[in-house]
Amino acid sequence: MARSSQTELAVLGVLSVEPMTGYAIREAIRDVLGHFWSESFGQIYPALGRLEASGLVRREGSSRARASAFALTESGRLRLGELLREPPQQAPPRNGLLLRLFFGRELGVEACRDLLRDARDDAQRRLEAYAAVRAEITADDAHADERPFWLLTVTAGEHTARATLEWAEASLTALVDPDDRNPG
Amino acid sequence: MARSSQTELAVLGVLSVEPMTGYAIREAIRDVLGHFWSESFGQIYPALGRLEASGLVRREGSSRARASAFALTESGRLRLGELLREPPQQAPPRNGLLLRLFFGRELGVEACRDLLRDARDDAQRRLEAYAAVRAEITADDAHADERPFWLLTVTAGEHTARATLEWAEASLTALVDPDDRNPG
């Protein structure tokens, strides 16, 4: 019972919104939680199997739909509460961009500026994506009571994207190559 | 030759600053790159073995020192340049905090506010840590030519920490519980 899996938390979580198939779970995670979470099929199906075996979810043989959706049981909802209350464990940081910039002397100033430009454009694109997601959530009346929480995560993304954008722009201004005598 | 390992990039990188033992490499990664990178012994030593076998680093039997330091060879420096030029692959996002907040309806408003307070305090502490690192780098005259790149990574950390801080504070103001009738 004690084995706390992040994947099971995510799966139980999306099923708490509404019952769906494993395939739909993966789509929901990709499209809705995609800014801060990811799961692959190879994780989801075994997780669903374990959850069903321990009675936390059950199959609903829906009559008209092609396949059977999974639904949260009562004990599943309790278990979800338990998992949500566990302190969020953050993965050890691994930022490939900063790693490369840190060794910028070896990489050369121009290549660093390329990396910064990519990061800037990426942050810009992310900001636009967040605006779209925000509009979608605001328009979705079916989940009005979940809206403030969903928007919380979008706002978080916007803040960090904007921070990255500003950092990249400031760094592009600061990091000028006086005279390219670096290797490469 | 093609197997591109992030660990080998990190190891070659720190050895490009100065030769050191495997133990010191781990300390350098923890203390200096800690804000954006991490490696464990279980990765570092095998990586050093592979790097030595392929002639990218060599042992320097230093006379007075207790143990032999590893130093970058010429081909090692070339390989480092190659790896640095590979596009930084970012790991799929997995933010346990946002995952929990997203399911905030199940978790309850008060628990969400606790999470936000923790995030705020954490960001605050990180900002203070960055200030210390910044001072240390600025004072370190031995690596003056690497300073602008190292500061770049510190500035990145400061920007995101400040963004998180502001997001958490704004969210604490926005997310008020009108009347706690949520489960838990």
Place this chain on the structure above:
DNA sequence: GCCCGCATGTAACTGGTTACATGATTGT
């Protein structure tokens, strides 16, 4: 009749952490 998208699953592999085992050096 055929292809595409839905749907479920498994097997192999990779990258990484943790814990353990061991010993040398140094300071007290």
Place this chain on the structure above:
DNA sequence: ACAATCATGTAACCAGTTACATGCGGGC
């Protein structure tokens, strides 16, 4: 002498991705 720290490594395990295998249902 003894403890703490430096130093090197290995074995077991875990989480997660990728690629593969399979089949059903609907639209063209």
